[in-house]
Amino acid sequence: MCRSPEFEMLVSRAVTLFPEDTVLSALQVMHHHAVHALSVVDGRDGAWLGEVSEDELRRLSAFAPLARLAEILTAKALAGTEEKTVAPTTALLLHAPSPRWLH
Incomplete structure (x- = not known):
């Protein structure tokens, strides 16, 4: 199934990874959701930490x-x-609390 870049962008914003996730588990999440990049967010407040x-x-x-x-x-x-x-400390200062993220 071929998905448009717009669709992939929407999914990649909804599905995130956490700092505690491993390389292997992150690859499994990407495969499951058919995306090629995902954001890593703080599990407590949803602050964006990287990609x-x-x-x-x-x-x-x-x-x-x-x-x-x-x-x-x-x-x-x-x-x-x-x-x-x-x-991470800078990310916590720059980003307001975000809504809950799916995993």
């Missing part, structure tokens, strides 16, 4: 399938490989 792509998770799954997304976002922030990723 992970299917491609980067597939690369990581070869040697670190149980790595937590918190570790990946931290490494990305330190490496400066993604403009959208912000430190």
